[in-house]
Amino acid sequence: MLSDISAIDLARFQFAFTISAHIIFPAFSIGLASFLAVLNGLWLWRRDDAYLRLFDYWKTIFAVVFGMGVVSGIVMSYQFGTNWSVFSDKVGPVLGPLMGYEVLSAFFLEAGFLGIMLFGRQKVGDSLHMTATFIVAIGTLFSAFWILSVNSWMHTPQGYSINAVGQFVPEDWWAIIFNPSFPYRLVHMVLAAYLTTAFVVGGVGAWHLLRNRDSREAAIMFSMAMWMALIVTPIQIVAGDMHGVNTLEHQPAKIAAMEGHFESYPEGRAPLILFGLPDDEAEVTRYKVEIPLLGSLILTHGFDVPIKGLDAFPKHERPKSAMIFWTFRIMVAIGFAMLGIGLWSAWARWRGRLCDAHWLHRAAVVMGPSGFLAVLCGWITTEVGRQPFTVYGLLRTGESAAPLHADAVGASLIAFIVVYFFVFGSGTFYVMRLMSKRPKDGVDIDEIGPTRTAGITPVAANPTAPHFAPGT
Numbered sequence: 001m002l003s004d005i006s007a008i009d010l011a012r013f014q015f016a017f018t019i020s021a022h023i024i025f026p027a028f029s030i031g032l033a034s035f036l037a038v039l040n041g042l043w044l045w046r047r048d049d050a051y052l053r054l055f056d057y058w059k060t061i062f063a064v065v066f067g068m069g070v071v072s073g074i075v076m077s078y079q080f081g082t083n084w085s086v087f088s089d090k091v092g093p094v095l096g097p098l099m100g101y102e103v104l105s106a107f108f109l110e111a112g113f114l115g116i117m118l119f120g121r122q123k124v125g126d127s128l129h130m131t132a133t134f135i136v137a138i139g140t141l142f143s144a145f146w147i148l149s150v151n152s153w154m155h156t157p158q159g160y161s162i163n164a165v166g167q168f169v170p171e172d173w174w175a176i177i178f179n180p181s182f183p184y185r186l187v188h189m190v191l192a193a194y195l196t197t198a199f200v201v202g203g204v205g206a207w208h209l210l211r212n213r214d215s216r217e218a219a220i221m222f223s224m225a226m227w228m229a230l231i232v233t234p235i236q237i238v239a240g241d242m243h244g245v246n247t248l249e250h251q252p253a254k255i256a257a258m259e260g261h262f263e264s265y266p267e268g269r270a271p272l273i274l275f276g277l278p279d280d281e282a283e284v285t286r287y288k289v290e291i292p293l294l295g296s297l298i299l300t301h302g303f304d305v306p307i308k309g310l311d312a313f314p315k316h317e318r319p320k321s322a323m324i325f326w327t328f329r330i331m332v333a334i335g336f337a338m339l340g341i342g343l344w345s346a347w348a349r350w351r352g353r354l355c356d357a358h359w360l361h362r363a364a365v366v367m368g369p370s371g372f373l374a375v376l377c378g379w380i381t382t383e384v385g386r387q388p389f390t391v392y393g394l395l396r397t398g399e400s401a402a403p404l405h406a407d408a409v410g411a412s413l414i415a416f417i418v419v420y421f422f423v424f425g426s427g428t429f430y431v432m433r434l435m436s437k438r439p440k441d442g443v444d445i446d447e448i449g450p451t452r453t454a455g456i457t458p459v460a461a462n463p464t465a466p467h468f469a470p471g472t
Contacts, residue, residue, distance in 0.1 A: 007409050012397065018416060020376055020379070022075075024372045025068055025069035025072060028200065029140060030144060030194075031193040031194045031196055033136050034194065035224075036136075036137070040133045043055060044130055050217050050220055051220070054217055061435065063118055066114070072420075084390075089167065090167050091390075094168045098153075106139050106143040116129060149178075152179050153182070155181050159173065159176035180250055181247070188239050191236040192236065192375050195232055197371070198228035199225065199367050200369070202228075203366075204221060205222030205223075205225060206364035206368075208221075210358065222355070248300070253319060256312075257278075257324055257385060260285040260321055260325045261285075261295075261307065264306070264312050268296045268304040269303055270295035270296045270307045271290040271292050272295040279322070280318075280320050295307070323380065324384050327380045327381045328377070330373070331377040341360075341364060348360055
């Protein structure tokens with residue numbers, strides 16, 4: 001049966017599956033590391049033990065999430081040498097050094113100070129412990145910086161030349177690192193990580209408020225999370241709009257597929273298709289519900305700017321619209337739902353009912369995992385929208401895969417699925433058990449002892465880096 005599916009399709013699905021299982025951990029740990037730094041800082045400032053209890057509560061969860069990120073991150077490196085060896089050979093001179101910089105500047109910070117943050121308060125004192133916590137948070141952001149620079153270069157490559165054997169070689173490192181899409185993607189991803197963490201924290205706080213509305217720790221969690229939702233969600237919507245305008249400039253085919261536009265609009269005035277069923281074979285979006293002119297206004301901030309549809313590109317250079325049309329809309333819908341929760345919380349706070357608004361608490365519990373779904377949908381939109389290229393416009397996915405037999409790739413894919421569901425299913429269940437306990441009943445990681453990490457190499461073990469995807 002596996003021989004009926006091409007090795008490239010299986011390799012793409014394998015990378016999509018493993019990176020989807022991995023990316024939820026950095027999306028959580030990037031925001032959670034910063035949240036821990038804020039909690040620790042508030043405790044040092046106010047000397048309010050509620051913040052210390054919350055710090056100990058969430059650092060235990062952070063340690064588990066960090067560990068699962070380590071395990072899931074190991075697999076990513078191996079696939080570049082197995083399923084995508086041609087890609088690695090061709091882009092290695094550009095992407096290899098960037099990954100090395102990520103290890104040197106980010107992973108060493110995290111690995112060097114993580115132990116102090118988790119176990120060292122009683123040994124090094126409050127000041128150094130706060131410094132270590134802050135450095136771990138900075139390290140997670142550095143990881144995002146380098147990994148997103150790598151991935152963004154694959155979408156908007158510049159600063160390179162191609163040598164006689166077909167390898168991409170660096171000519172201008174500043175141009176490579178700060179490629180045209182990188183600033184927008186970095187801001188969008190970091191804000192997504194913060195919102196993901198905010199809604200997890202808010203959901204946990206709301207859960208405990210529903211059980212005991214007098215819990216001060218739960219009230220603090222919920223209040224801080226709702227402030228984040230209220231302030232950061234509008235910024236994320238603006239950042240997403242700017243990212244979309246940048247994508248229209250550099251990857252117009254992706255935008256056309258996301259919007260379900262099979263036909264071009266040479267005079268502008270494109271509608272916004274709210275819903276529909278894109279048919280890539282028939283090159284039409286069926287049963288569409290649209291708003292006239294609004295598509296042009298959103299994409300170009302005007303009405304008369306020409307907009308390319310998929311008909312402006314050869315069929316073999318188009319991404320498939322059917323998938324990313326819906327993943328994009330799910331991501332946007334979640335973003336506006338987050339904004340709604342933020343505004344609802346502002347109304348409840350203004351009325352002095354933030355901790356008594358039970359329907360708000362129920363909604364926050366439901367929205368708890370929404371950030372993970374939004375990140376996954378956004379990642380699918382980005383990576384599938386880059387197809388059929390691994391390096392946009394220059395290196396096709398079909399030219400990037402290793403010469404493997406479909407049965408070999410399929411067998412490893414099945415093994416990954418079985419192991420991942422067992423390992424990460426168990427880990428997720430344990431994290432949810434930790435979250436279900438009240439903060440003062442939570443297990444302090446200092447009572448557990450250091451987690452063994454022997455045998456994990458720095459390049460493979462960075463759990464906070466949102467890894468790039470060659471063939472998703």
